[in-house]
Amino acid sequence: MPGASAQILRNAWAGPGAPTVDRFRPLLIAAVLALAAASLFFGARSAAAGTGAPGSTAAGFAIEEGLPLSGLRSDDPDERIEAVESIALSGHALAGRVLRAIEDERLVWLEERGWMLLAEGGAAVPPPGAQTVGVNNRVRAALENAQAFLALGDSDVQRRREAASTLEGIEAVRYLEALTAAWQRESDSVVRQALLLAVAKLRLQSPEASLRLEAVRALALAESSAVRRQLQDLLGLDSTGFREPDPQVREAARVALAAMDARLRKFEWIAAAFSGLSLGSVLLLAALGLAITYGLMGVINMAHGEFLMIGAYSTYLVQQLFRRFAGDWIDWYVLAAVPLAFLASALLGIVLERTVLRWLYGRPLETLLSTWGVSLLLIQSCRLLFGAQNVEVENPSWLSGSMALAGDIVIPYNRMAILAFALVVLLGVYTVLQQTRAGLFVRAVTQNRAMASCTGIPTDRVDTLTFGFGCGIAGLGGVALSQLGNVGPDLGQQYIVDSFMVVVLGGVGQLAGTAIAALGLGSVSKILEPFTGAVLAKIMVLLFIIAFIQRRPQGLFALKGRSADA
């Protein structure tokens, strides 16, 4: 049986699973580390010497034969791609593992040993002199298709569906026969549909016009831009005339393109509306804290942005803590960061109010200067603590990726979550201010401080707590911002102008105004951007606000209050 010899795996130096390897792993690692240190020390000399003792360098398989691996060593990416496809089509039991290993740079070539498969999980250090397979974008795409092709044999329907949707972009005709066979034996309708598209896409390259015509008609149902591109290519010209010689096929392609575009247009509108709302929700989260500290209390808080930054850095710290102590729960660090960010910013806000701001009530210019100073102080101390570079805050897996509406029109999960989070925070702030006793005090002090004081409200403490609350909300905004952009010392500076813009436009002292202004500004910028470009859109929004404030200095909504009186 040829398969038997093909599947010979020589357990060359303790393959994974061999009991000896675990016992000796510490020794192995020590040996490898010592070798690595030595090679650093002696430079190139040790590289030649180190290969002499491969037995002590790494855990891995040597693959003897049966797999068409030789092309992988070629300098020509075309040959490497061909080899990858041959591996997938070989039906060899190891094909899947080998393909995965190529992608992770675990398949290495050693002059004296041949091909070697290193153990998974990055535990194995490649022995000196090991050459990995050169992977560039084209090879990576071929690998992806090859792995998807192998996954079609999986018993899990979900995995087959994913694989089939990857294969919609396939271009290598070699798969045609095997894919057609897979399509014929497939039972799941979703997989069948996707495979049909893949087969149709490959048949476009067929020399027979009737097959091409059939393929084009099938492709009219596809939504991906890769397919659209290919259909468009058929209508293009090259040196000999139309790229597609048959007029019937061209006509069918034209019809298919029109049908595709009509379907996508509707979803484009949804995506555009969503991006407006999403930008609005970011603005809302950035500005909501300010709506309380500036809007309700009248404190021109130039350090507002830095409270956003503190919220974002709290998220970063929580992420680091989870990474170190609770790796299994890392996906949920964002949830843990929410209360912590609130507390950290609120505490700092309270300290700021107690030590600086309470002496400056009623003196807006001094407040502005001192909070600006505080903001510089916070930025620079952050630089000293965490460095001037941005820190990395990773989206947890449930916030990565996106929901596909149709074809390539997608809505990212993190933006959806932030929109929802903004609404929850808005609702929370509204409830606290309107439905609780503390909120009643805040409103009373805002509207008439003297009268509130007469009725026994501790206005001093209310001021402190309100400011702390506003800063805490800013901290929550920081958590959300950390999921979208930079987390660095300058994070706050990017949002301070936008925040004031939103609060002023919405009407100082009005939550509803802030919410509507934020969502409105977001939508307007997103509507303008495709026509004018981002730079001009920003300028037009600013001009619009200037014009609007000229006509209506009190903003969208106006309320009588401490700030309105002043």
Add this chain to the structure above:
Amino acid sequence: MKRRSFLTSSAVALSCSSISTAFSQSREAIKVGILHSLSGTMAISETALKETALMTIEQINAKGGVMGRPLEAVVVDPASNWPLFAERARQLISQDKVAAVFGCWTSVSRKSVLPVFKELNHLLFYPVQYEGEELEKNVFYTGAAPNQQAIPATEYLMSKDGGAAKRFFLLGTDYVYPRTTNKILRAFLKSKGVKESDIEEIYTPFGHSDYQTIVANVKKYSAGGKTCVISTINGDSNVPFYKELGNAGLKAKDVPVVAFSVGEEELRGVDTKPLVGHLAAWNYFMSLKNPENDAFIKLYRDYARAKKLPNADKVVTNDPMEATYIGIHMWKQAVEQVKTTEIEKVIDAVGGQKFKAPCGFEVSMDKTNHHLHKPVFIGEVRADGQFNVVWKTKGPLRAQPWSPFIPGNESRQKA
């Protein structure tokens, strides 16, 4: 009362911002100026260059200094404030009497200090890739000119391995470097027969953070033919851009993005797993394997640990850092060659200097155009935030500061 205390405190702050560090008391030290923003928006990139400069100076001092005299770094902070760059440069030259200045990152900061260096006839080493269109006797450019970065990268994207791009989405931050580079690229693409309708040029303001519309537009644009994005987005905006790109599922195999201002340092703030395969073009990558680079990386790691820099165990090296390192060494070689720090003589001697650089090649300073001959590498982003070199030039290329793709430059190219 208040005003006076404000004035005193700001005076104290100003005098503190120029910190001189003396390394040695022996023989009269040679002072060199380091002009990089340590605060403000550019601190993210420029802080590492200051550290590299200090490290290089420490290394030179440990080996006996220059002509037996130790170097003394005078570090000033122009705070990402362009006019302040000129002020600080003047201070370094007239007051601190430095022998040379290493500094600047953005083109606008370089343009702001140029008149000072010309007026006082002094010496600046500029370590960052830039748009060209400049040639000053007082400046040595150790970063890449467009033909050492942008043009080869675009050629690669048009090649089969780069994805055989037919449509080009030029995306940049709105200031002089991206605009000039894109002007050159547009002319270059036209010379290659690319139609006007297949080139899209989009700019965003500095610090732009919402890339939803742009990423959606890139996707839409790519439906009309194989598309690539050429990004000259600078600074902080890169993180939101790449996050949006990752979440929108725009993969490198469909629409590759090549960036000219994104290196190892910038990727530290991003989760790179969704970005695998996107490209960057530089003259140096940390992942290059050669003895000079190993030594350079080790030197910087040890320095970071010894100085307890934030995240010292995770520091990375990048192209402008290498260029800073080369610049200081070339200046040292030139000074030792002419045995004086006299500006005129040093300027004459820097041209023609050779140095075995961490990029793995012996790079040399051009005698006539003051730009380095540099090799070009194109790297794909790996999951660990490093770059995998997929294309490189056979050897160092001579810089063309006056791009042949900008009309009116023909007469200047001889320089």
